[in-house]
Amino acid sequence: MSTTTLSKGQALAFAAPAFIAILPFLAACVYILRFSLSAEQGVIEGFSIRAYQDLMTPFFGRSVWLTLKLAFIATVVVMFMAVPLAFLLTSLRGSFARRLLTVTILLPLILNLLVQAYGWILLLGPSGALNTVLKSLGLIERPLFLLFNETGVLLGLIQTSLPLAVFPIVSAVRGISNEHLEVASSLGASNWRILRDVSLPLLRPALVGAASIVFAFNASAFAIPLLLGGRRVQMMGVAIRDMISPLFNWSGAAAAGMILILLTLFVLVVSAWLVRVTTVKTKG
Amino acid sequence: MRVGLLPTDRGGSYRFVIVLLAILGILVSALPVVVVTIMSFSAAETSGFPPDSYSLRWYGEVARLFTNEDSSSAQSVVDSMVTSLVVALIVMVVATGVCIPLAYALARGQRRVREGMELLFTLPLVFPLVMLGIAFLLIAESLALELGIWRIVIPHIALVLPFVLRNCLSAMNGISVELEEAAISLGASPMRAIWDVVIPLMKAGILAGLIFALIISFNEFTITFFMYTIDVSTLPIWMYSRTVSSLDPSTLALSVFIIAADVLLIVLVDKLIAGKGNLF
Numbered sequence: 001m002s003t004t005t006l007s008k009g010q011a012l013a014f015a016a017p018a019f020i021a022i023l024p025f026l027a028a029c030v031y032i033l034r035f036s037l038s039a040e041q042g043v044i045e046g047f048s049i050r051a052y053q054d055l056m057t058p059f060f061g062r063s064v065w066l067t068l069k070l071a072f073i074a075t076v077v078v079m080f081m082a083v084p085l086a087f088l089l090t091s092l093r094g095s096f097a098r099r100l101l102t103v104t105i106l107l108p109l110i111l112n113l114l115v116q117a118y119g120w121i122l123l124l125g126p127s128g129a130l131n132t133v134l135k136s137l138g139l140i141e142r143p144l145f146l147l148f149n150e151t152g153v154l155l156g157l158i159q160t161s162l163p164l165a166v167f168p169i170v171s172a173v174r175g176i177s178n179e180h181l182e183v184a185s186s187l188g189a190s191n192w193r194i195l196r197d198v199s200l201p202l203l204r205p206a207l208v209g210a211a212s213i214v215f216a217f218n219a220s221a222f223a224i225p226l227l228l229g230g231r232r233v234q235m236m237g238v239a240i241r242d243m244i245s246p247l248f249n250w251s252g253a254a255a256a257g258m259i260l261i262l263l264t265l266f267v268l269v270v271s272a273w274l275v276r277v278t279t280v281k282t283k284g
Numbered sequence: 285m286r287v288g289l290l291p292t293d294r295g296g297s298y299r300f301v302i303v304l305l306a307i308l309g310i311l312v313s314a315l316p317v318v319v320v321t322i323m324s325f326s327a328a329e330t331s332g333f334p335p336d337s338y339s340l341r342w343y344g345e346v347a348r349l350f351t352n353e354d355s356s357s358a359q360s361v362v363d364s365m366v367t368s369l370v371v372a373l374i375v376m377v378v379a380t381g382v383c384i385p386l387a388y389a390l391a392r393g394q395r396r397v398r399e400g401m402e403l404l405f406t407l408p409l410v411f412p413l414v415m416l417g418i419a420f421l422l423i424a425e426s427l428a429l430e431l432g433i434w435r436i437v438i439p440h441i442a443l444v445l446p447f448v449l450r451n452c453l454s455a456m457n458g459i460s461v462e463l464e465e466a467a468i469s470l471g472a473s474p475m476r477a478i479w480d481v482v483i484p485l486m487k488a489g490i491l492a493g494l495i496f497a498l499i500i501s502f503n504e505f506t507i508t509f510f511m512y513t514i515d516v517s518t519l520p521i522w523m524y525s526r527t528v529s530s531l532d533p534s535t536l537a538l539s540v541f542i543i544a545a546d547v548l549l550i551v552l553v554d555k556l557i558a559g560k561g562n563l564f
Contacts, residue, residue, distance in 0.1 A: 006392050014389035017382035018405070018445070025408055025442035028419035035422060043426065081309035088306040103550050104314050111317070111546050112503040114523045115539040119316020121531060122323050122333060129319055129333040159312050166309075191298035213410070220412030222506050237414040250422060257415040268410060 032261075036254035051255035060256065063239040067260075070150060070235060071218035074157040078214050079207065081158075082165035089166070090173045109163040116159065117227035124152055148230035156224035161217050165210040172206030205275040212271030216264035236260050317543055324536040345534035346541075361538075364522035371433060371518060372501040375440045379448045379497045380490060387452035388482065392461070402453070409446040416443070417510030424511070435511045436518065440501045447500060448493035451557065455489020456482075492556045499549050503542075 006014070039046035085105060092098045108116060123129045124146035131143040146152050176199065184194045200207070222237030229238065236256065243253040319333065324342055326335030349361050386405075390398045408416070420439045424431060431438070459482055467477040483490075505520040512521045519542075526535050 006389060011389045011393050011397075014385035015401070018386035018449075021378065021382045021441050022405065022408075022445055024420070024423075024438050025411075025416070028416065028423060028439075028442075029411070031423050032415060032419045081305050081312070084302040084305040085309045087302055099551060099554055101310070102554055103547055104310060106550055107317060107543075107546060108313050110499050110503055110550065112520050112523070112539070112542055113505045114520050114527070114535075115320060115542060116316050118527070118531060118536060118539060119318075119320045122319045123315060127332040129315075132333050155312065159316065162309060162313060191296065195298070216410055220414060222412075222414040222417075223509070237412065240414055240418065244418060244421075253418055254422070257412070257418060260412050261415060264410060264412060 032254050032257055035251055036258045038251045038254075041249050041251050051251040052259075054252055055255055055259070060239065063234045063236050064259070064263075066150075066234065067219050067236040068263075070154055070157060070233075071215050071221075074154055074161060074218045075211050075215045077154075077158050078162050078165050079211055082162060082169055082210065083203075083207070085162075085166050086169035086173050089170050105166050106163050108159045109161075113160070113223040113227065116156065117224070120152060120156055120159075120228055121147060124155070147228065148232060150229075150233055152228040153225050153233045153235070156228045157218045157221055160221075160224060161214045164217055165214050168210045168213075169203065169206050172203050176202050204278050208271050208275050208278070212267050215267050219264055219267070220260055320536055320539050321543065323533065324540045326533060329533070342533045342537040346537045349534065349538075361519070361522055364517055364519045367433065367436075367516060368502055368518040368520075371436050371440060372498050374433075374437050375444055375501040376494050376497040378437075379441050379444045380452075380494050383445065383448045383452045383493060384483070384486070384490060387449060387456045387486075388478065390453060391456035391459075402449075405449050406446050408442045413443075413506040414510075417507040420507065421510045433516055435513070435516055436508055439507045439511060440504060443504065443507065444497040444500050447496040451489045451493035451496060452486065453489075454557075455486040455492075459485045488556045492553045495549050495553050495556075499546055503546065 035044055036051055037047050037049065038044045039048035039050065041051075085101075089098065089101055089105075092101065121128070125131070126143040126145070126147075128147075130146065131140070134140045134144070146155075180198055180202065181194060184198045189197070220237060221235060222241070225233050225235040225238050226241070229235070234242075237260070240253050240256045240260070243249045243256065323333065323335060325338045325340070327337040327339035327341060328335055350365075386401075390401055416439055420435075423429070424435060463481050463485070464474075464477045467481045468474060472480065503520065504518075505524070508518050508521055509524070512518065523535050523538070526532050
């Protein structure tokens, strides 16, 4: 018997600290579920689905619709930029250029969201960089209103979620064997044809996975709509906050949160299923 | 001839479109940060772009913020900065400390268990941040817990676990059991073999995990937005409170320091895990 295989007890002992660390998170999940079923708005008491019934208002419906719409548009735009970026990143030769591009793309995901919101405000504001440039080119006469509406939020969402798509696609692109491309090319296929018939089908699992993560991330965005949308763009994250902060409707916020969680989980599960189905198909 | 996904010689419309979209992506990623950096050197009070003249006055302003105790604001920038750093350091040490043994157990354990565990520890990544913030707030408030700085540390640990575990796991992947067996057959105890053979080999992954935890916690806004109190608040919250009414150029100068620190740390992570794993 090998001495380095862990016994069950040892394995548990090794895993225990991490379990303790993640326990508050699991407790929080359970707590939210329980609170959403509470009969009282401010405390957990009794069981009722009133919190969910109270959400069936046109206001919350609009918020859900807006969330889905913005998350969907942002995901489509992100995918159109992420694939070319992944191609570019994997074809760069110099390590400095590669590192520079990696940092440029990754930074928005990690950097303090306040800093990025400042950047967008300075870029898109009435006297901001974009309006100044457009005006000096004579394209517009009066400044465009890009801030505190859906455009600003959309740009912020695209920027912060782009890295989530680029890096999984990069690792999938690295996995494509060059032979496939060479064969297609030597048989006379054009670049567009290779992209459509060879590269994209090979990348499909990674593309579906990346798109679903980007969608889930954007649907649950909070800071970006809060900072760039003002009061006018009520995505679900912001709407949920408003239930707590001025209204103290905690069970309502918990119920709305459960809907948001189910929504993102649904997207992730469906896409995982899609990936499985499509990979089976390409193999067979 | 090199065929690649980005043809270098005969590109035509394909190459043009791919490069154009990539450049668009780079612009969207980089422009906000670039504009913040440029504006921080502005000499003017207003946020009009481009600035009429350049100066370092806002950097002087930041230096003053850090040296003078500002009695007008409830919480000074120094306090928030210190809290941010303390939180990030605790999060970094605890998260990495618990992930190293777990990664070891998963790498040496059964495949099925490993997959389930990886899924469990990825959950905080897909869980909406707002809901994490609200859930932790509900627990802390309704149980009336007096947690002090741990109000923020505990949720942050949950948030960084997926990143740290992934780095530790990919570091474990390259380490074969034979190395440990060799150490044991030479008379080392199993624990000694882990400590003297496995841990040093995991070093790059562990360091990458530590840095990831540090940057994520230091930059985190959403959860902290729900959990902060007057006594315990972090730098992003301080920046938010400064800019609710209008954009203050001295916070832009402060932002430039944060950007520089983040870039430095990301480059460091990238160097550490270059060629071995992926950032996610």
